[in-house]
Amino acid sequence: MAFRSDVEALVLGALQDGALHGYGIAKRLRGTSKALAIGEGQLYPVLHRMEAEGLLAADWIDQPGKPDRKTYTLTEAGRAALAKSRAEWKEFAAGVGSVLGGPKLSERACDA
């Protein structure tokens, strides 16, 4: 099985519906993974690395009276990486399911 829990894959999934800032991504991931158990701030090194690798694009939004807000969106490379991660997850889930037994995950659940 190729897939394993990965913050990068979760970030790509969180951004598939549109732009989000760091806190928005952390809210979406909260409760879904133990990846940020050591702190929401650990998300930012990942975001910055993914931006440097070209998987994410960033924009700054001016907020009067507040610090500027940085939002992230998926690039074409990011969408391709998301699709790859989704395929790996399907394979991983199928493999785990076949070993552990029990109800099989539906295709819709894998596509979520």
Added chain:
Amino acid sequence: MHRKVGWYITDLESRLTGRMPKDELARFLDETEDHLCSSAEDLEPEMGSNAAVEAVTRFGRPGTLARRTLQARYVPPPYWRAATPVIALILVLVCSLAAWNSFDDVRVLGAPFPQVLAIACIPFLLAALALARQRVTLALAVASTLGGVCAAAILAATTISVDLDFQTGGTPATIQMPSRGLDRKLTFMERSARSANGMMESLFNTAKDRYDDKHVSWAGDNGTPPFQVPVDVFIDGWGVPMGEVKEFRTGPEAQVAWFHLGRAALAKWQASRGVGEGLVQEMRAQVARPWSARFGGVLLGSLGAGAQMLLLLMGVNELALLLARGLRFRRCREFA
């Protein structure tokens, strides 16, 4: 901004200042502050006055975040970047020792050349420290200053060739320096004549070596300051009054003037003793040699050393960073 959030931002900034570009750091701090403020706003209905504290707690310790941010950028720990200034210090010591052995008799503004070189290396070390803290602009400015100091040292060195070992105050003094069993008397003036004495000494040395049964001396008087100096040259007890030298100054012009004076005096002495033209030419060459040799050596050494050391520093700095990236210095995964 809540006090707790402000403390967090300040703590994080102190851990990252000097280890990443200023503009990137400012953006990162803005992003962090935005996250904390948004989190505190969401938590306020539930947590009340403790919302900011909870937001900071959920965000994580600033030390951990700073370390992981730098690891993601492959910035090596501080002690690794200390390699650049340490290597620079070793180079300075080695060059100073080499200069001491090669140019220990060269004076720059009255100070030994190796000491001047050591002082000129201070901006070089500062440039190394600036590079270690990724202050490239500051390093270039300091290195340029080093080049200017070296150039100034070269200019100063060209005005002074060789100093006598002994100096007095403002009054004429007499020195007896035994050499090859022959006492040599030199009477000289303070300061302004010091540099000229080097050339005259060379002339006298040559005459002494050739005619070591002769006694060569030269006397002078300060005269009326500041620029009128009566000079008499005595060679083998035979006085050659040279009259007054007006507009007497230090520097290359004075050395040339003294050189011509000495040459004229020796020419007269040579004619009276029937000495061949070859001796005079030999003396000229001996006097000229220190000029060209020292000027060329100091010029190439100082200018070249400044530029080469800067390039070496930058190379060492980049090599240290490359090695750190290759070792993937304590890079860790982002999730527990």
